Amino acid sequence: MKRVGVIGGGQLAWMMADAAQKLGVKLLVQTPSEDDPAVSIAQETVFAPVDDANATKILAQKCDVITFENEFVNLQALSILAQQGVCFRPKLEALVPLLDKYDQRCYLRDLGLPVPQFFALEEVENLRSKIEYLGFPTVLKSRRHGYDGQGTFIIKDFATLEQKLSYETKTKPLNKSLFLLEEFIPFERELAIIAARSVEGEIVTYPVVETQQEQQVCRRVIAPAEITPNQAEEIEAIAHTLLNSLEVVGIFGIELFIKADGKVLVNEIAPRTHNSGHFSIDACETSQFEQHLRAVCGLPLGNPALQCAGAVMVNLLGYENSHSDYQSQRQQIAEIPQAHVHWYGKTESRPGRKLGHVTVLLDNQNQESTYSIAHNIESIWYPR
Numbered sequence: 001m002k003r004v005g006v007i008g009g010g011q012l013a014w015m016m017a018d019a020a021q022k023l024g025v026k027l028l029v030q031t032p033s034e035d036d037p038a039v040s041i042a043q044e045t046v047f048a049p050v051d052d053a054n055a056t057k058i059l060a061q062k063c064d065v066i067t068f069e070n071e072f073v074n075l076q077a078l079s080i081l082a083q084q085g086v087c088f089r090p091k092l093e094a095l096v097p098l099l100d101k102y103d104q105r106c107y108l109r110d111l112g113l114p115v116p117q118f119f120a121l122e123e124v125e126n127l128r129s130k131i132e133y134l135g136f137p138t139v140l141k142s143r144r145h146g147y148d149g150q151g152t153f154i155i156k157d158f159a160t161l162e163q164k165l166s167y168e169t170k171t172k173p174l175n176k177s178l179f180l181l182e183e184f185i186p187f188e189r190e191l192a193i194i195a196a197r198s199v200e201g202e203i204v205t206y207p208v209v210e211t212q213q214e215q216q217v218c219r220r221v222i223a224p225a226e227i228t229p230n231q232a233e234e235i236e237a238i239a240h241t242l243l244n245s246l247e248v249v250g251i252f253g254i255e256l257f258i259k260a261d262g263k264v265l266v267n268e269i270a271p272r273t274h275n276s277g278h279f280s281i282d283a284c285e286t287s288q289f290e291q292h293l294r295a296v297c298g299l300p301l302g303n304p305a306l307q308c309a310g311a312v313m314v315n316l317l318g319y320e321n322s323h324s325d326y327q328s329q330r331q332q333i334a335e336i337p338q339a340h341v342h343w344y345g346k347t348e349s350r351p352g353r354k355l356g357h358v359t360v361l362l363d364n365q366n367q368e369s370t371y372s373i374a375h376n377i378e379s380i381w382y383p384r
Contacts, residue, residue: 001026002297005059006038007050008069011344011354012273012289013038015281019290025297030059037344038069053077060086067250067296068272071099072145089296090271094246098271100143102180111245113238114265116257118182130181131158137184140164144178152216154184185265187257191225192276195239196291197248199298204291205236206284206304211255211276217352220374221313223279223306226367227258234264242269251292253277275315275354280304282340282359283311310362312370314377316343318353326355332380333358336373 002025006013009031016038020027029042032049039045044062048055051074060066065087075092082092097107102120109115119130120143131138140161142151155161190213194206207224208231227235239254253274255267277288286294286302294301316326316333325343334341336358343356360373 002065003028003063004293004296005030005056005063005066006042006069007056007059007066007073009033009036009038009042009045010069011037011346013069014041014344015273015278015287015342016289016293017041018281019287019293022290023293023297023299025293028059028062030055035347037346040345051077053081057081057086065089065296067292068095071095071271073099075099089249091247091249094248095271097246098269101141101268102143104269105180105182108242108266108269111241113241114263116183116185116265116267118180121179121181127161128158131161134181134183139182139184141180141182142178143180155181185257185259185267187265188260189225189258190267191227191235191256191258191264192221192274193235193239193254193256194251194274194277194280194288194304195236195243195254196251196288196295196301196304197243198295198301199249201244201247202301203240203243204301204304205239206277206280206288207306208232208235209276209279215352217315217317218275219315219317219378221276221279222370223283223311223313224365226365228262231258231262231264238264238266250295251277251288275357278342278357279311279313279359281342283308283361308361308363310365310370311359312362312374313357313359314374314381315354316356316358316381318349318351318355319382320349320351322349323347324349326381329381330356333377336360336376338362339377 004025005028007030009029014037026043028044029038030046046055046059050072067089079092098104105115105118136157138155140153140155190211191208192211193208197203209221209223210225211218212220251273253270257265257267273288273292281287283306330341338361339358341358346355
């Protein structure tokens with residue numbers, strides 16, 4: 001039996017459980033809290049922060065391979081373990097250019113992949129002229145640890161930028177090296193693709209999906225996205241270029257923009273399973289979670305194809321501070337035809353927190369009915 005250690009014990013690790021059982025894989029988890037979702041499914045848990053390399057060393061002694069559920073790791077400390085023979089998949093070298101969003105932008109640009117214009121705040125001598133070059137609105141981003149919209153700010157004018165930077169200075173010393181600025185993209189839609197690469201270098205990609213955000217948090221995913229064959233081909237080529245360049249083993253999520261003129265830009269890379277791929281649990285022959293375990297265990301990759309005409313996935317986000325399990329709402333949603341509710345078992349709700357998701361399988365691709373299903377789920381879930 002293959003033993004896989006997962007750094008991180010949130011819902012992404014929790015959703016590996018069924019796949020692990022199917023493949024005969026033993027899951028061990030490193031996570032700080034007994035209340036984290038994956039603790040309930042792990043054969044063994046090392047209770048420690050995910051950036052605690054000493055705890056990872058203990059985890060490694062019990063595992064054949066270690067993978068990641070999130071990016072909040074200390075690569076420098078983990079590299080010592082790698083030198084001692086610990087097997088990380090994806091390898092640490094593949095994560096180095098991705099964890100800092102400025103480094104990630106540079107890496108993508110140098111690969112010749114299309115990205116928004118950007119620059120690091122620390123490198124700027126004449127900030128005003130640089131901003132005028134990008135134009136307003138512009139986007140200020142934290143270079144590390146930003147997710148679900150955290151650490152991303154839409155800046156409407158120079159006064160707002162100065163106000164934001166001075167606020168940061170008052171609350172804590174401003175470290176310009178923690179931020180980058182990039183052009184605001186007036187995109188038509190946001191897209192994503194999940195791609196996996198095996199130990200042998202085989203790559204499979206899932207259908208390109210449309211992701212819909214509200215307040216910079218993903219609310220819905222529609223699979224497949226309504227795009228042209230050429231756009232799908234271009235996005236698949238981007239995934240192949242990136243994964244081969246990094247020599248990745250495992251699953252990556254790639255977020256993209258599509259502009260009004262049809263041009264595709266890469267937004268961000270997640271070197272792990274991703275929210276935009278949750279539909280695959282119920283809609284695809286091989287879920288992204290099974291695919292990831294197949295890759296890191298050195299097994300042949302599975303078929304990523306849809307087994308239905310399409311699917312819509314809706315995140316069940318917290319809208320209040322509560323310890324409710326929302327049993328009544330979940331039951332109503334479960335009664336929707338072809339609905340599959342996944343509840344992460346988190347003990348505390350707070351606004352914007354991902355508490356679960358529901359995927360509804362579609363018999364045909366009809367935009368009107370897809371939106372109607374999503375609206376129905378949200379009308380049940382969120383208070384009027």
